[in-house]
Every structure is written in C-alpha cells, then in structure tokens.
Amino acid sequence: MARIGDVPVGSCLLVRHELEPAHGLTPWLAGLVVDAGYRGAGIGSALVRATKAHAAARGVETLSLYTWEARDFYAALAGP
Numbered sequence: 001m002a003r004i005g006d007v008p009v010g011s012c013l014l015v016r017h018e019l020e021p022a023h024g025l026t027p028w029l030a031g032l033v034v035d036a037g038y039r040g041a042g043i044g045s046a047l048v049r050a051t052k053a054h055a056a057a058r059g060v061e062t063l064s065l066y067t068w069e070a071r072d073f074y075a076a077l078a079g080p
Helices: 043-057 071-078
Strands: 002-004 007-015 028-034
Touching (some): 002 043
16 A cells, blocks of 8 residues: 555555456456556556565565556566
8 A cells, every 4th residue: 555644545456366266367466556646656656566576575476467458557667
C-alpha cells in the first residue's frame, strides 16, 4: 500500500495462490491501482518494484503478469 501521510494512494498485490484459479499464471502481480490524482508521480512504478522485491525475498523467481491496457507501462519498467 502506498500512502502519502495517512492517505492511501495506491496498492498492488502479489497473488501466490488463488482459491479458485481462473488461469495457470502463478504467482502473479495483480491489482495495481493508483488514485487518479496521484498518477504520473512514480507511485505505480514504486509499487511494482516493491511487489517484485517482496516476491523475490520469498523465493519467487518468475512473477507473471497479464495485461493488455497497461502493457506500455509494464514494458517500460522491464527496461530494454
């Protein structure tokens, strides 16, 4: 969860195991959301980096992602 002061401004999830899996992607990064008023400030990028670090610290070597609408955002985070 990202906060500015006491105000939550974004969140991102690491899904290790779903109760009722709808696909074979596991573990995966899911549910990235940043309040519209705070977009463009690097909060989403920071949340993705923190989620990836959290996953790596727990032994996750491959973190899946499924998106169509935000593919450019995530591609930019992956680098060249």
